[in-house]
Amino acid sequence: MNDLENQIRRTFDAACDELVLTPRVKDEVFEQLEQLERIPLPYSMMIRIPVVVSFFTTIMSVPIAVY
């Protein structure tokens, strides 16, 4: 069993030995990440934001009115 396990390790090492990851992959990852950041807020968030803002405005207006 140990012989086979060692042979698997050696084969994997040899198979991956000359693998070089091109810088293009990294560039594409970061490019896509930037594109994702540029996408506007989802529709559900766009609805939630005015609701939250109006809720706080109403809450704050009560003590101001009392004062």
Added chain:
Amino acid sequence: MNKLIRRCKEQNKTALGELYEQYSKQVYRTAFLLTRSVANAEDVTQETFLRVFTKLGSYDETKSFEAWLYRVTINVAKNYFRKNKVMRFWELVTGREHETPADYVLKREQDIMLWNQIRSLPYKLQSVIVLKYLNECSQEEISEILGIPVGTVKSRLNSGLKKLRNQISEEYTDSIQEVICHE
């Protein structure tokens, strides 16, 4: 490590770059062994890091980052296979399967034989073998990564090794018989 992850969670570009530099080689190697081609491995690496960077918020810092990263890699590679099933079938039918660096690098007959046998194993056995012998994960870690019980990891590992041993001895017998027939 946790400091780096926290900076990454804040979408700090330098930190994300550092994380990529630290783990891209291992992710790429894992993807290569699972997808069997350089082009596929590059696509899987790209998709894995994109997912890691965008889903980092869901990573639980009390658990191993490597285990989480390998889980993402294994899932992306599995989906990649599913998506490209037609393409892969076409390659097999037409014999246009990509040649890999391993096809050139492996010189020892034993290694070539084993490499081909590993490539012919079903994905679920292959992924356990890659995690164990390339990434040096323990059975407990593999269980966490794949979301299966430790007992299943053990049985998949044993079944994979048994298949490899049988196939190797069959090929070895065939090659001996060929030599005898030639003589």
